[in-house]
């Protein structure tokens with residue numbers, strides 16, 4: 308097994324200095340990724356020289372600086388939601404606006420623009436939080452479940468049984484799977500992402516039921532199943548930061 312070496316590199320360009328974390332990987336091309344916090348990550352195969360990599364990064368300076376600026380302008384989500392009217396909930400790539408309504412019957416509904424929290428006591432924080440979270444879980448089960456069913460139809464030729472869907476709060480991954488047990492676990496925060504991004508995660512996990520590791524065959528299958536998976540992955544990383 309090869310040791311992973313990570314290096315911080317700095318290059319000066321006419322637009323400013325770019326600092327990036329560099330890693331050698333067994334991949335085909337040079338990869339550049341910008342995280343929401345503005346950190347730049349670059350990986351490349353052994354065959355590419357450091358000069359070529361620096362030139363590659365420098366050649367993308369405008370993209371890098373624009374993307375970092377975009378991320379800085381985006382509102383930093385308030386870590387503690389208050390569950391009051393006017394607040395936003397990110398749902399399938401869109402912002403739904405919360406409207407709290409005093410009602411004798413307690414439930415949550417949405418018209419695609421607003422999410423209405425009907426509650427007996429609008430000042431009861433915990434009640435509103437629980438109502439909204441239960442509703443979001445219902446939506447996750449419905450949306451992720453439907454995506455999984457559709458995606459699974461493409462895997463019947465590989466004798467993959469429909470996996471059991473589990474939801475979890477995950478801090479560093481979008482999904483995981485246990486092919487032998489027939490389980491796919493999805494990060495709850497995926498509900499914030501556009502549907503195309505959720506599909507990407509589901510297809511990725513389903514491909515593991517055929518090829519457990521990130522082997523060449525795994526990526527070949529993913530490419531056949533979802534030719535634009537890279538674009539979807541990029542969109543996901545841009546839309547939702549974990």
Ligand SMILES: [Zn+2]
Nearest residue numbers: 511512515521
């Ligand atoms: Zn994987």
